Amino acid sequence: xxxxxxxxxxxxxxxxxxxxxxxxxxxxxxxxxxxxxxxxxxxxxxxxxxxxxxxxxxxxxxxxxxxxxxxxxxxxxxxxxxxxxxxxxxxxxxxxxxxxxxxxxxxxxxxxxxxxxxxxxxxxxxxxxxxxxxxxxxxxxxx
Amino acid sequence: xxxxxxxxxxxxxxxxxxxxxxxxxxxxxxxxxxxxxxxxxxxxxxxxxxxxxxxxxxxxxxxxxxxxxxxxxxxxxxxxxxxxxxxxxxxxxxxxxxxxxxxxxxxxxxxxxxxxxxxxxxxxxxxxxxxxxxxxxxxxxxxxxxxxxxxxxxxxxxxxxxxxxxxxxxxxxxxxxxxxxxxxxxxxxxxxxxxxxxxxxxxxxxxxxxxxxxxxxxxxxxxxxx
Numbered sequence: 001x002x003x004x005x006x007x008x009x010x011x012x013x014x015x016x017x018x019x020x021x022x023x024x025x026x027x028x029x030x031x032x033x034x035x036x037x038x039x040x041x042x043x044x045x046x047x048x049x050x051x052x053x054x055x056x057x058x059x060x061x062x063x064x065x066x067x068x069x070x071x072x073x074x075x076x077x078x079x080x081x082x083x084x085x086x087x088x089x090x091x092x093x094x095x096x097x098x099x100x101x102x103x104x105x106x107x108x109x110x111x112x113x114x115x116x117x118x119x120x121x122x123x124x125x126x127x128x129x130x131x132x133x134x135x136x137x138x139x140x141x142x143x
Numbered sequence: 144x145x146x147x148x149x150x151x152x153x154x155x156x157x158x159x160x161x162x163x164x165x166x167x168x169x170x171x172x173x174x175x176x177x178x179x180x181x182x183x184x185x186x187x188x189x190x191x192x193x194x195x196x197x198x199x200x201x202x203x204x205x206x207x208x209x210x211x212x213x214x215x216x217x218x219x220x221x222x223x224x225x226x227x228x229x230x231x232x233x234x235x236x237x238x239x240x241x242x243x244x245x246x247x248x249x250x251x252x253x254x255x256x257x258x259x260x261x262x263x264x265x266x267x268x269x270x271x272x273x274x275x276x277x278x279x280x281x282x283x284x285x286x287x288x289x290x291x292x293x294x295x296x297x298x299x300x301x302x303x304x305x306x307x308x309x310x311x312x313x314x315x316x317x318x319x320x321x322x323x324x325x326x327x328x329x330x331x332x333x334x335x336x337x338x339x340x341x342x343x344x345x346x347x348x349x350x351x352x353x354x355x356x357x358x359x360x361x362x363x364x365x366x367x368x369x
Contacts (some may be wrong), residue, residue, distance in 0.1 A: 011151045018305030020271020024320040025303055029340075035308060042155045059174065126347030129326050 086112030
């Protein structure tokens with residue numbers, strides 16, 4: 001798997017979106033926390049998109065369930081890695097039938113977000129919280 | 144369709160007989176109308192799933208707007224409408240923030256998706272509290288926690304509200320761009336268990352295991368979000 005270039009912007013579309021977001025809200029650790037399914041993979045990776053190859057609406061089309069998504073762009077891959085992620089790599093979509101969909105080649109994954117053995121829970125959340133702060137909250141995407 | 148007529152009238156002093164006649168004709172149509180969107184210049188809008196009845200009375204230099212079970216006055220129709228919107232939003236928040244509060248009837252007709260996208264935080268807060276009210280298992284305890292924290296920090300900012308990824312737990316999160324190093328989160332499980340997390344730069348603390356009551360320590364931490 002090849003690394004996403006450092007200067008490329010990323011998109012993260014976590015679910016579920018909050019019911020209320022105050023003015024000047026800063027995304028927190030849960031938007032980059034691996035889901036149960038992501039924790040089961042080796043290595044543990046969370047799904048992101050290279051925004052130079054995939055638009056927010058294209059990324060949303062790959063989600064099986066309807067409903068709202070948060071759109072969280074990060075200015076660059078290097079910013080995410082500087083905040084604590086170990087690697088950002090392009091990764092084929094798990095469903096091969098989606099490989100020809102618009103924007104499919106922008107699918108990528110962030111590594112280094114799992115809770116290490118013996119790592120206190122607050123310390124793990126704080127580590128993810130610093131990475132989450134790199135992402136901006138732009139808007140909800142209704143589908 | 145009628146509200147713009149009110150606004151035209153609003154900005155037009157009756158200087159001539161012709162203008163008075165125009166104003167009168169506009170007002171006759173505008174006195175009682177139905178609208179799905181309540182709006183006045185400079186204020187938030189409230190969108191409904193079905194049209195709501197509005198009555199406007201204008202006597203001399205005072206307008207009275209009556210709708211949604213409330214009545215408000217202003218020097219102009221738009222000011223009366225604005226006062227009504229501000230007051231019903233304020234009243235809805237007061238009712239919805241009470242752990243055992245009952246929501247005003249008109250809230251059932253609110254277009255939650257539209258209100259949830261409002262540019263005005265107070266209106267979005269109404270939508271968020273309505274979502275919370277549907278989580279019967281957690282609503283009372285979450286609102287009690289919020290009231291307890293506000294008692295010690297009266298100017299506490301509004302937290303983000305939302306379910307955890309598993310949808311069973313619910314979170315209150317204080318996290319703002321203007322306080323980039325600070326995050327505080329309280330998570331309530333479906334059975335009333337409490338978890339919490341606080342970060343100040345590289346310092347982090349929080350619960351390792353679910354708790355049965357709110358730690359006193361949170362009162363000191365939450366004061367940093369006022």
